[in-house]
Amino acid sequence: MSQAAIGIIGGSGLYKMDALKDVEEVAIDTPFGKPSDAIILGTIDGTRVAFLARHGRNHHLTPSELPFRANIYAMKSLGVQYLISASAVGSLKEEAKPLDMVVPDQFIDRTKNRVSTFFGDGIVAHIGFGDPVCHNLATVLADAVASLNLTDSTLHRGGTYVCMEGPAFSTKAESHLYRSWGATIIGMTNLPEAKLAREAEIAYATLALVTDYDCWHPDHDSVTVDLVIANLQRNAVNAQKVIQETVRRLTEHPPTSDAHSALKYAILTPLDKISATTKEKLNLLLQKYL
Ligand SMILES: CSC[C@H]1O[C@H](OP(=O)(O)O)[C@H](O)[C@@H]1O
Numbered sequence: 001m002s003q004a005a006i007g008i009i010g011g012s013g014l015y016k017m018d019a020l021k022d023v024e025e026v027a028i029d030t031p032f033g034k035p036s037d038a039i040i041l042g043t044i045d046g047t048r049v050a051f052l053a054r055h056g057r058n059h060h061l062t063p064s065e066l067p068f069r070a071n072i073y074a075m076k077s078l079g080v081q082y083l084i085s086a087s088a089v090g091s092l093k094e095e096a097k098p099l100d101m102v103v104p105d106q107f108i109d110r111t112k113n114r115v116s117t118f119f120g121d122g123i124v125a126h127i128g129f130g131d132p133v134c135h136n137l138a139t140v141l142a143d144a145v146a147s148l149n150l151t152d153s154t155l156h157r158g159g160t161y162v163c164m165e166g167p168a169f170s171t172k173a174e175s176h177l178y179r180s181w182g183a184t185i186i187g188m189t190n191l192p193e194a195k196l197a198r199e200a201e202i203a204y205a206t207l208a209l210v211t212d213y214d215c216w217h218p219d220h221d222s223v224t225v226d227l228v229i230a231n232l233q234r235n236a237v238n239a240q241k242v243i244q245e246t247v248r249r250l251t252e253h254p255p256t257s258d259a260h261s262a263l264k265y266a267i268l269t270p271l272d273k274i275s276a277t278t279k280e281k282l283n284l285l286l287q288k289y290l
């Protein structure tokens with residue numbers, strides 16, 4: 001099957017990548033079901049890239065309905081080693097303005113209905129997640145943003161992304177609570193993805209595109225989908241430029257990543273005690289340790 005070392009997951013408003021050439025659509029089935037949509041394989045300036053629209057190209061899946069495991073497994077099956085998420089987020093800080101970009105380095109989990117692990121069914125593993133984002137990949141991503149000198153968007157390096165369940169946006173009390181925790185941005189999708197990517201030994205980083213001030217800001221109307229999409233469409237051109245530049249830099253200097261060996265000391269169950277069925281289901285993740 002065709003392979004790509006770099007994967008992109010496009011969120012709300014980013015349903016395709018114009019820079020992707022020679023595209024081929026691949027419908028992948030995984031032991032965890034089907035991904036959100038077909039994966040679009042192609043090249044960006046000669047580098048193979050796999051693109052997936054997180055909510056489907058017609059945005060038909062809510063955050064709680066997303067097949068996170070199938071999405072990450074499908075990326076792994078294509079050989080993806082670096083995964084970049086482009087995501088719409090609300091801002092929890094005055095200085096992170098709509099149209100700005102944030103490359104977060106921490107997450108807070110406020111989800112309730114997500115399956116965020118490949119393990120279970122007779123195999124136990126606990127990956128380290130103290131640093132949930134790959135520092136080296138995030139640095140390449142943030143450096144790519146900085147190199148473009150975008151006039152209409154300020155870059156914020158680091159910051160905490162609160163991942164809420166949704167699909168309704170937060171209450172004001174929740175929004176103020178997250179601000180009191182020092183969090184920078186809020187979204188509904190990235191945390192399960194980051195956990196599963198780590199379990200799959202894929203380096204993961206997020207390009208967060210600020211679309212609104214959530215509902216805490218006294219001078220801004222509460223968040224609406226219209227506002228999110230309008231601001232994302234304004235920012236989608238910049239986001240694609242950033243991704244293109246990041247792909248160029250990753251191709252020139254592929255960074256090392258601790259994520260690439262995340263399972264080395266994480267599996268507790270003796271490998272000879274794992275059932276054949278579970279072994280087969282997780283073979284893609286486990287094969288280098290078997
Ligand atoms: C359309 S507003 C809420 C929606 O947008 C974000 O999606 P994504 O992370 O896929 O860009 C947010 O997480 C919500 O799912």
Ligand SMILES: Nc1ncnc2[nH]cnc12
Pocket residue numbers: 088089090091164169170186187188211212213214215223228
């Ligand atoms: N304010 C917000 N809350 C949660 N997810 C979002 N995505 C974009 N804006 C958001």
